[in-house]
Amino acid sequence: MTHLVIFIQNRSDATGRLLEKTIRQTFPDTRQQVCRTLSELASCLFEPTPFTEPKILVLFADTKERLRQLIDLLEKFDDIKILLILPDADRNSFSLGHKLRPRFVITKDQGFDDLCAVIHKMIQSTQAKGGNSGE
Numbered sequence: 001m002t003h004l005v006i007f008i009q010n011r012s013d014a015t016g017r018l019l020e021k022t023i024r025q026t027f028p029d030t031r032q033q034v035c036r037t038l039s040e041l042a043s044c045l046f047e048p049t050p051f052t053e054p055k056i057l058v059l060f061a062d063t064k065e066r067l068r069q070l071i072d073l074l075e076k077f078d079d080i081k082i083l084l085i086l087p088d089a090d091r092n093s094f095s096l097g098h099k100l101r102p103r104f105v106i107t108k109d110q111g112f113d114d115l116c117a118v119i120h121k122m123i124q125s126t127q128a129k130g131g132n133s134g135e
Contacts, residue, residue, distance in 0.1 A: 002123045003031045005044055006058045009066060010036045015108045016060050019085065022112045023058065027119065038069055045080070054126050056119060059100070060085045062108060064093060071099050081122060083115060 006023060008016040020034060035041040045057075057080050061067035064087055074080070084102040086093045088109075097105055104118045 001029075001031055002126050003033065003055045004058060004119070005041070005055055006032065006034045006060070007041050007070070008034060008036065008060045009062060012060060012062050016062055019058075019060055019112060022116065023119070026116045027123070030123065038073055042073055045074075054081070056081045056083065056122055058083045058085070058115070058119070059102075060108070061087055061097070063087050064090075064096070067093065067096050071096060074100055083118060085115070 004023065004027060006020060008020055024032065033044055035044050045055075057074075059070055059074075059082060061070055061084065067087060074082070082100050082102040083104045084097050084100060084106075086097050086105060086107045089107045093107075094105065103122075104115065106112075106115055
């Protein structure tokens, strides 16, 4: 089973709440964990999980400051599958966001249909490999 880790800051706006609701409704059969603080996210990333349970990390960077904080926390992680939601379409935001080496990037005003399609494809790919992320 795939483990979806979703970072949505406590003080997030309505878009963050919509993201959480959308993922919960679209992927009810996945293990999901919502992290509301950076320290909670860090703890989640360091907790051991079975090798057969790959993590997909969905990061909601609602502000540029939050994006910088996520980069400080995560840029050393090479093996985590990251899907990133940026605060805006500014060139600087995209440049900063790519430091995390995400597999998919959108801005928070683009809606979540494409994001859910990517998550679905990643889950199917994992299941086809017998649960082993292997990437």
